[in-house]
Amino acid sequence: MGGVGEPGPREGPAQPGAPLPTFCWEQIRAHDQPGDKWLVIERRVYDISRWAQRHPGGSRLIGHHGAEDATDAFRAFHQDLNFVRKFLQPLLIGELAPEEPSQDGPLNAQLVEDFRALHQAAEDMKLFDASPTFFAFLLGHILAMEAQSWCLQHDLGHASIFKKSRWNHVAQKFVMGQLKGFSAHWWNFRHFQHHAKPNIFHKDPDVTVAPVFLLGESSVEYGKKKRRYLPYNQQHLYFFLIGPPLLTLVNFEVENLAYMLVCMQWADLLWAASFYARFFLSYLPFYGVPGVLLFFVAVRVLESHWFVWITQMNHIPKEIGHEKHRDWVSSQLAATCNVEPSLFTNWFSGHLNFQIEHHLFPRMPRHNYSRVAPLVKSLCAKHGLSYEVKPFLTALVDIIRSLKKSGDIWLDAYLHQ
Structure with a gap:
C-alpha cells in the first residue's frame, strides 16, 4: 500500500479488481513539479504527468491543480462526467487514505459539502439547460x-x-x-x-x-x-x-x-x-x-x-x-x-x-x-x-x-x- 509516510517509487496505473493503494496528502504534495503531477478527484488519486499534454483544455489548465483536490473544478468544466471518467481510469493510481480529509489544508469541509449540494440543486432545477x-x-x-x-x-x-x-x-x-x-x-x-x-x-x-x-x-x-x-x-x-x-x-x-x-x-x-x-x-x-x-x-x-x-x-x-x-x-x-x-x-x-x-x-x-x-x-x-x-x-x-x-x-x- 502507499500508506502514510515517505513517498515510495512511482505507482503505475491501478489494476482492475485489485485493491487500490492509499496515499496521504503529504505524499501527494510532493507531486506538483513539471513532468510530475498528481491530482485528486472524488478522493481518487490520478497521475497526470504524461497525459496532461493531451488534455483537451491544455496542460496548464489541469496542471494548475497539481497536488490539489480538483473535484469541484472537474465538475465545473466538464459536461458529461461519465464520459470524461473513462479517460481518467487509466491514470488512476490510488485513493486517499480513509483517515485523510477530502481536501488538503485547513479548508472548510462544510462549505465544500454545501456547495456540492447547491450544484446538485442547480442541476435538478435544470439551470444548466440552455434556452x-x-x-x-x-x-x-x-x-x-x-x-x-x-x-x-x-x-x-x-x-x-x-x-x-x-x-x-x-x-x-x-x-x-x-x-x-x-x-x-x-x-x-x-x-x-x-x-x-x-x-x-x-x-x-x-x-x-x-x-x-x-x-x-x-x-x-x-x-x-x-x-x-x-x-x-x-x-x-x-x-x-x-x-x-x-x-x-x-x-x-x-x-x-x-x-x-x-x-x-x-x-x-x-x-x-x-x-x-x-x-x-x-x-x-x-x-x-x-x-x-x-x-x-x-x-x-x-x-x-x-x-x-x-x-x-x-x-x-x-x-x-x-x-x-x-x-x-x-x-x-x-x-x-x-x-x-x-x-x-x-x-x-x-x-x-x-x-x-x-x-x-x-x-x-x-x-x-x-x-x-x-x-x-x-x-x-x-x-x-x-x-x-x-x-x-x-x-x-x-x-x-x-x-x-x-x-x-x-x-x-x-x-x-
Missing part, C-alpha cells in the same frame, strides 16, 4: 451588432448551448473565427485558466500583466526589489492610454496569431483569415485601403474598451496574488464581485454582471444566473462569506481606484523598504 430561443435571439442580435459577439462565443466556449460539446466547438469556431477573427483554441486556452484560478499570478493570464501594470501583491514585490520599469504610481492615468484602447487591437492580435502559428492551429488560422477577407472585401469598395484600415482600428478600439471595462470591473478591485490553495467556492468569491442587475446592465454586460454565479458555475447559460443567485447568496450567508454587489458606475470607478492603490503601495515600498 434555444434565448440564444437564437442573441445570435440574431450579434449578427446585427458584431461588437457584442464576445457574448455568444463566450458561452460556446463554456459548452453550455448545445447538448453535444462537438457542436459547441464547431459553433464557437465559426463565431470566434468568422465573426471576430480570433482562434477558438487560443481563447479557451487562456480563458479556462482564468476560470480555474482567477486572480492568481502565473495561473490567470488576465492578471499576469507585470511589468506594464502592477496589481495586488506584485506591487509590494516590485517595490521591495526596486523595480521601476514604468511610473507605477501613475498607472491609473496611463491605464486609459494603453489598457482599454489597445487590448484587443494589439495584445490579443499578437498573442492570438503567435498561438495559432506556434501551436499549428491551421483550421483556426483559416477561420481568422476568412474574417479578414470578409471584412476588407466588404468595405474596400466604399472606403479604400486607408479607410478600411482606419475603420478596422476603430472597431477594435471600441470593442476593446467594452471588453476591458466589463470584464475587469468584477476582478481587478478584488484580491490578486499568489496561489493560496483555497477550496473552489472561496477562491472564486475572493476574486469576483457582482454588479447590480438592471435591464441596461444585463444587456450591456451580456449578463456578466452576475460574475460570482458565472465563476461558480462556468457551464451554466447566462439566462439562468438570476435564478441561481438567491441560492448562492444563501450559501454565502450561511458560511459568513462576502457576496459583494456594486452599482454599475461604482464598479467602473473601482478599477481606477484599485490601480491607484496598487501604484501607491509600490511607491511606498520602493522608497522606504
